[in-house]
Structure formats: C-alpha cells, structure tokens
Amino acid sequence: MGALDYVLAGVAAVFLGPEMFSLFGLPVSLALAMVVLGFLTGILVGATPGLGGPMAMAISLPILISLFGYSADALLPVMGFLIGVMKGATVGGAVPAILFNTPGTADAFMTTLDGYPMTQRGQARKALKVAHVSSAAGDTFSDIVLIVCAPFLAIMIERFLDLPEKTALLLLSLSFIATVVGGSAGKGLIATGLGLLAAFVGTGEDFYPRLSFGTEALSQGFGPAAVFLGVLIVGELFRGIEDLWREKARSGQVTQYDLSGDQSLGWADLRRLAPHIGRSALIGTAIGALPGIGSSLAATLGYTVAKARHKPGAGDPKMGEGAPEGVAATEAANSAVSGANLIPVLSLGIPGNVAAVFLILAAESIGGFTPGPSVFRFTETAVNPELVIAFGLFTMMMLANLMNWTVGGVFMRSLGFLVRVPRQLLLPVVLLLTLTSIYVETPRFEVILFTLGFGVLGYLMRRVGMSPLPFVIAYILGGRLEETARQAFAATGADPFFLFNRPVALALMVLALLVIVWSVRPKGEAS
Amino acid sequence: MQFSRDRGLALVALVLGLAVALVWVPLDSASGILEQSRRRVSVGDAAAPTLAALFIIIGALLLWIERVSDEVSALTWRNAVYLLWLTGVLGLALALMWGLGPLAARLWGAGEYRLLRDTAPWSQIGFLCGGTAMVAGLVGLVDGRLSGRGLALGLVSTMVLIALYDLPFDDILLPPNGDY
Structure with missing residues (x-):
C-alpha cells in the first residue's frame, strides 16, 4: 500500500465502518456518530464547573468498552468519542469563564480576564462567539500541524534511533516533563520516581512479582485505570470537596447581567482579531508539541503577547477590561495545545497531557493500537493496521473540528445554565460514578481501594504543590523504559555504558542533565 | 516559610528514596541490578525500581537546594x-x-x-x-x-x-x- 492508500483506508474506516443508523438513506457509521456524541458531551462537561474533559473521558471509557467490547472494530468508535470529548470540553470551558467569572479549568482562567468584563458590559454573546471562533481556529491549525508532523517525526525516530538512543530519549522525556511541569524540578523528579515505582510493583521478568510483599493483591500490580483515575480524577475530587468543605459559608449567589448592544461578530471584528488568533495558534501549537507543558502556559503566553501588541482605539477597552482580543488570544492558544499534544503521543508514544493519557488508556484497554513510532510504518507488501487507525484518528479529529465550526458555537451558547449546578452535589456523584466505572472494568474490590489510595496520593501531591502529571507519565513510560533498557543492554553485549558511548545517546543524556541543571538555576521571579 | 516546608518534604522524600533503594528493592526482588547466568549478563528485576528510587533521591536533593518563589502550599x-x-x-x-x-x-x-x-x-x-x-x-x-x-x-x-x-x-x- 502506498501512502495515499493508507490515508484513504483511514478515511474509509471512519465513514464506511460498522453502521449505527441511516439518515435519509445514507448509512451513518458508528465512529462518525460517536465523534458527534463525544463532541456534544465534551461541550456539556466543559461548560459545567467542576467537571472537565479528562473526567468525562475517564468515566465514559468503561461504559464505551462495555458497549463496544475489545474487538478491532471498537477502537475507532471509542477513540472517536474520546477525541470528541477532548475537543468539545476545550470549547465548552470558556462558557462559565465568560458568563460567570468561574473558570472551570486553569486554562480558562485567562479567558475570564476579558471575557467576564465583556459580560458585565452586556456583550456576553459576542464574547462567546469570539471564544468559539478563536478556539475552533486554534484547534484546527494545531490538528493540521499534527497530521503533517507526527508521521515524519515518527519515521525519523525509527530510522535514526537504535535501542540505546531510544532509552536515552525516554530518560530525557522523563527529566524534561519532571522539570518543566509545575514550579519545582525537585518535586517533579520525586513525582516521576513515585510514578516509576508504581509501574514496577508486581511486574518484572522473574517468577516472583517484585515489590509485592508476597501478597496476592500487589502481585498483579496497579492497573492503569486505578492509577490514572486515582491520581488525576479522584485526587482532584478530594481537593474539590475539601475546598467546598472550607468554603461552605460562602454565598453561592450569581449576579445576572443582561445583554445590551451589538452582539454580532462581523468581518471587521474577525479581521481585527485574526492576527491575535494566528499568533496564539502558533504559540499554542509550539508549546503543545512539547510533552507535559500544557495549555495553561500557552494561554498565559498567548495572552501576554497579545497584550504587548494590542493598541486599542479611542473608546475601545484595554486588555483586561473587556477586550475581545484578550478572549481570542487566550482561547486560540489553549485550544491549539490539544492537537499538537498528540504529536509526542503518536510519534513517540509519550503523552503530553491528561487527555492524551486517557487516549493511551483506551488504546491499551482495547488493544490493536500502540501509540509510538512503529505506528507510522508505511509497509507496501502487507497492510499496517495501526497506520490505518492513525489516519482514521486524524479523520475523526478533522470531523470534530467541522462539528466545532458548525454546531459547536450554537450548542455552547445554550449551556450557560449549567453553571448553576451546585458543586457540592456534583462532586460526590462524580466520585461514585468514577469508582463504579473502575469496578465495572476490573471487578475486584481491591481496585477500588487502590484507586482511593492513589486518590489520596493525588490529593496530597496537589496540596504540597506537586503536579500529578509527571507521576502519571512516568507510570506510562516505566514499563517501556525498562524493556528498552534491557534490550539495549543485551544488544550492546552487556555494555553498562551503553547510554554514554554512542554520540546520539550521549547527546540526549547530556540534554537530560542540562534540562535539570537549567531548571534549578537561580530565578529572578516565579515562572 | 515556603523554603522550610519544602525542605521538610525533601527530607521525607529522601528517607523514602533511600528506604526503597536500600531496603524494599533488595529484600523484595528475586534478582539484583545485574544478573549473571552462565556467561550471560542481563539486567535484573531490581534495576528499574532502583532507578525509580534514584529519581526520588535526586528530586529530594534538588528540592533541598532549590528556591521556589511560588505560592505557599503545604499540609496543615x-x-x-x-x-x-x-x-x-x-x-x-x-x-x-x-x-x-x-x-x-x-x-x-x-x-x-x-x-x-x-x-x-x-x-x-x-x-x-x-x-x-x-x-x-x-x-x-x-x-x-x-x-x-x-x-x-x-x-x-x-x-x-x-x-x-x-x-x-x-x-x-x-x-x-x-x-x-
């Protein structure tokens, strides 16, 4: 098969896969329907304060697997739903930030700076339109970069990196993520070490499952669902419940602002906003391509650059006082991260953010698709099914973007009421739903206890200012790091210095060290 | 204040890392860091967890020396x-x-x-x-x-x-x- 045949096969797998229903005589495939459903769900959860894309992905995964099973046909519908949620939640997150000054996620915080003042001035609808257009533009741009770059990067890695270099690359990724995520390199490295340790419990090549204390429960290791959902979701729920517990005296009244003046978003507005959207889309994509940095920094940088270049006319609001440019710059930047974040996932198998973690979990749970450089092998004699799936994923991402451009804005603007759902009622229900979902996937009560244990760990990490993301990424990469290192050691004839006597591997190791040294240099002010 | 709290965390992490590397891993793994069977040397089951402990120890040492002027976050x-x-x-x-x-x-x-x-x-x-x-x-x-x-x-x-x-x-x- 040639490259174009693979692209067409991926598109066909989405449109001509198992049929769900027919519309006006035309068959609608399961994958297509699940992208639409996921996208609308994503906007819904994104617009609900206290929820978010990763939480919805975590809860829906076991339900999806129960519905579609573990067959090869399940992969595209399940991944399609998750991709839809990921993209929908990014757009939906702007709703509570703009309407009620309550950013549902850290990324949306910068959106409140100009979005909420616009609402106070009676321009809520216009602010939502600006957020929607900017978000859709940033997301689409970033997906195009992903589709163009990921295959080339993967091919380069397969061609130029041997086992020692791959081991060094994994170590560089771990040290990079550990030192860049969060404000402290030390805490990042501790979290990475703990994540690796969790990955190594109950595994190994010997007959005795290591680090299991000889117990049956630990000998099977910690499953990915218990670790991911525990640290990322349950930990966040525990923190959220505690915040509410402390703030129970706070009044929950929401002030209403009526609409007034022109709410339309015309060509003149778009021309004025376009440079800000373009710049932020570039910033977001560049940051998103680096694993672990995340959309909060992209939003902050996009906003800061836009603020430096913003020259308001007479009577126009400044940035921070309700300028549409502020909303556009922030939303384009944080949305551009989501597509680019999949570049390291698909080309290296290294997840860059929480949403990517759940896509990997789905791929691991169902099987038949292992994100990494091996996906992009353009084999001509035999079909590489993983490559067909990869192009199917790209097709679904573009479909979700199409949804975003068409119905996304209307749906998003109709969800302002969700912000009134009380969080103290929502979070306990989400906790029960998460624990039930985990048990349904792995029916062992100890898995619930492990999840709660990892939830407490995630809660403690957040409370001491330690990001849980390096922990989770280290857990994901731990098994691969060990396997690659074992193979590299064997392939180099048991050379203990295999990481240091080959130029590329040595360069990567030096880079890993430099990243750490750079991150602990004396800083003038907080990053 | 932040500095001393982080140093407390660094100390806990250092003790944990050392305990993992020197006690838990050696006592709870069937093979060592490197294993020799006949003439073949291979990586043992203790190697990877020891690397994990090393990450924790290095992180603890860095946390001890680094100054983070971020907002104070600690357990109470x-x-x-x-x-x-x-x-x-x-x-x-x-x-x-x-x-x-x-x-x-x-x-x-x-x-x-x-x-x-x-x-x-x-x-x-x-x-x-x-x-x-x-x-x-x-x-x-x-x-x-x-x-x-x-x-x-x-x-x-x-x-x-x-x-x-x-x-x-x-x-x-x-x-x-x-x-x-």
Whole structure:
C-alpha cells in the first residue's frame, strides 16, 4: 500500500465502518456518530464547573468498552468519542469563564480576564462567539500541524534511533516533563520516581512479582485505570470537596447581567482579531508539541503577547477590561495545545497531557493500537493496521473540528445554565460514578481501594504543590523504559555504558542533565 | 516559610528514596541490578525500581537546594482532619457496599450470595445502600450535616448507575459482586 492508500483506508474506516443508523438513506457509521456524541458531551462537561474533559473521558471509557467490547472494530468508535470529548470540553470551558467569572479549568482562567468584563458590559454573546471562533481556529491549525508532523517525526525516530538512543530519549522525556511541569524540578523528579515505582510493583521478568510483599493483591500490580483515575480524577475530587468543605459559608449567589448592544461578530471584528488568533495558534501549537507543558502556559503566553501588541482605539477597552482580543488570544492558544499534544503521543508514544493519557488508556484497554513510532510504518507488501487507525484518528479529529465550526458555537451558547449546578452535589456523584466505572472494568474490590489510595496520593501531591502529571507519565513510560533498557543492554553485549558511548545517546543524556541543571538555576521571579 | 516546608518534604522524600533503594528493592526482588547466568549478563528485576528510587533521591536533593518563589502550599492539621472525615465517610460507605448484600441474603434465607450475585434485588442492595451513603455522606460533610437532599441525591444517582450499568448488560457486575 502506498501512502495515499493508507490515508484513504483511514478515511474509509471512519465513514464506511460498522453502521449505527441511516439518515435519509445514507448509512451513518458508528465512529462518525460517536465523534458527534463525544463532541456534544465534551461541550456539556466543559461548560459545567467542576467537571472537565479528562473526567468525562475517564468515566465514559468503561461504559464505551462495555458497549463496544475489545474487538478491532471498537477502537475507532471509542477513540472517536474520546477525541470528541477532548475537543468539545476545550470549547465548552470558556462558557462559565465568560458568563460567570468561574473558570472551570486553569486554562480558562485567562479567558475570564476579558471575557467576564465583556459580560458585565452586556456583550456576553459576542464574547462567546469570539471564544468559539478563536478556539475552533486554534484547534484546527494545531490538528493540521499534527497530521503533517507526527508521521515524519515518527519515521525519523525509527530510522535514526537504535535501542540505546531510544532509552536515552525516554530518560530525557522523563527529566524534561519532571522539570518543566509545575514550579519545582525537585518535586517533579520525586513525582516521576513515585510514578516509576508504581509501574514496577508486581511486574518484572522473574517468577516472583517484585515489590509485592508476597501478597496476592500487589502481585498483579496497579492497573492503569486505578492509577490514572486515582491520581488525576479522584485526587482532584478530594481537593474539590475539601475546598467546598472550607468554603461552605460562602454565598453561592450569581449576579445576572443582561445583554445590551451589538452582539454580532462581523468581518471587521474577525479581521481585527485574526492576527491575535494566528499568533496564539502558533504559540499554542509550539508549546503543545512539547510533552507535559500544557495549555495553561500557552494561554498565559498567548495572552501576554497579545497584550504587548494590542493598541486599542479611542473608546475601545484595554486588555483586561473587556477586550475581545484578550478572549481570542487566550482561547486560540489553549485550544491549539490539544492537537499538537498528540504529536509526542503518536510519534513517540509519550503523552503530553491528561487527555492524551486517557487516549493511551483506551488504546491499551482495547488493544490493536500502540501509540509510538512503529505506528507510522508505511509497509507496501502487507497492510499496517495501526497506520490505518492513525489516519482514521486524524479523520475523526478533522470531523470534530467541522462539528466545532458548525454546531459547536450554537450548542455552547445554550449551556450557560449549567453553571448553576451546585458543586457540592456534583462532586460526590462524580466520585461514585468514577469508582463504579473502575469496578465495572476490573471487578475486584481491591481496585477500588487502590484507586482511593492513589486518590489520596493525588490529593496530597496537589496540596504540597506537586503536579500529578509527571507521576502519571512516568507510570506510562516505566514499563517501556525498562524493556528498552534491557534490550539495549543485551544488544550492546552487556555494555553498562551503553547510554554514554554512542554520540546520539550521549547527546540526549547530556540534554537530560542540562534540562535539570537549567531548571534549578537561580530565578529572578516565579515562572 | 515556603523554603522550610519544602525542605521538610525533601527530607521525607529522601528517607523514602533511600528506604526503597536500600531496603524494599533488595529484600523484595528475586534478582539484583545485574544478573549473571552462565556467561550471560542481563539486567535484573531490581534495576528499574532502583532507578525509580534514584529519581526520588535526586528530586529530594534538588528540592533541598532549590528556591521556589511560588505560592505557599503545604499540609496543615486541617488537611489531616479533612482526610480523617473523608476516610470515615468512604470507609463506612464501602463497608455497607461490601457486606450488606450477603448479610441481607443470609437474614432472608435466600441462599448463598455467590449464586445470587447477578440476581436482583440481592445484587443491588449493597451498591444501593453503600453508594447512597457515599454521596449523602460527602454532601453532608460539605454541608456540615446530613440532609434529605443528600440522601435523595445519593439514592437517585445509585439508581441511575444501576440502570446504566446493571440492567442493560448481562456481563457487567456492580460492586462488590465480582468478588463473590
């Protein structure tokens, strides 16, 4: 098969896969329907304060697997739903930030700076339109970069990196993520070490499952669902419940602002906003391509650059006082991260953010698709099914973007009421739903206890200012790091210095060290 | 203030890392860092966890020397009190979830629970009561008192979950039925 045949096969797998229903005589495939459903769900959860894309992905995964099973046909519908949620939640997150000054996620915080003042001035609808257009533009741009770059990067890695270099690359990724995520390199490295340790419990090549204390429960290791959902979701729920517990005296009244003046978003507005959207889309994509940095920094940088270049006319609001440019710059930047974040996932198998973690979990749970450089092998004699799936994923991402451009804005603007759902009622229900979902996937009560244990760990990490993301990424990469290192050691004839006597591997190791040294240099002010 | 709190965390991490590397890994792995069988040398099962411990130790040492001028974040006694309450609520809810189904089956003389684990209402009693207790307890924890609102929400949400997972799928078991 040639490259174009693979692209067409991926598109066909989405449109001509198992049929769900027919519309006006035309068959609608399961994958297509699940992208639409996921996208609308994503906007819904994104617009609900206290929820978010990763939480919805975590809860829906076991339900999806129960519905579609573990067959090869399940992969595209399940991944399609998750991709839809990921993209929908990014757009939906702007709703509570703009309407009620309550950013549902850290990324949306910068959106409140100009979005909420616009609402106070009676321009809520216009602010939502600006957020929607900017978000859709940033997301689409970033997906195009992903589709163009990921295959080339993967091919380069397969061609130029041997086992020692791959081991060094994994170590560089771990040290990079550990030192860049969060404000402290030390805490990042501790979290990475703990994540690796969790990955190594109950595994190994010997007959005795290591680090299991000889117990049956630990000998099977910690499953990915218990670790991911525990640290990322349950930990966040525990923190959220505690915040509410402390703030129970706070009044929950929401002030209403009526609409007034022109709410339309015309060509003149778009021309004025376009440079800000373009710049932020570039910033977001560049940051998103680096694993672990995340959309909060992209939003902050996009906003800061836009603020430096913003020259308001007479009577126009400044940035921070309700300028549409502020909303556009922030939303384009944080949305551009989501597509680019999949570049390291698909080309290296290294997840860059929480949403990517759940896509990997789905791929691991169902099987038949292992994100990494091996996906992009353009084999001509035999079909590489993983490559067909990869192009199917790209097709679904573009479909979700199409949804975003068409119905996304209307749906998003109709969800302002969700912000009134009380969080103290929502979070306990989400906790029960998460624990039930985990048990349904792995029916062992100890898995619930492990999840709660990892939830407490995630809660403690957040409370001491330690990001849980390096922990989770280290857990994901731990098994691969060990396997690659074992193979590299064997392939180099048991050379203990295999990481240091080959130029590329040595360069990567030096880079890993430099990243750490750079991150602990004396800083003038907080990053 | 921030500096000393981070140093406390660094100390805890350093002790943990050393304990893992020097005690847990050597005592709880079947092979060492490198293994030699006949003339072949290979990486043993202790190597990877030792690397993990090394990450923790290096992180602790860096945390000891680095100065982070970020916002102060540390554990206080209030966090401990909250965790105690949380453990109490979740412990009670999970105990109800685990034990109530088999207890009800025994009291009613319905037979061995293992044979009833997929038969309503026995298979749903534990989940219904435990799930309701979990939601009502956590809502009550935030509100400062147990309320009818929390109980109603717990009951409705567990019933929705039963409808979502248990009724449409024959092969799915609600907690704790997979363990029996």
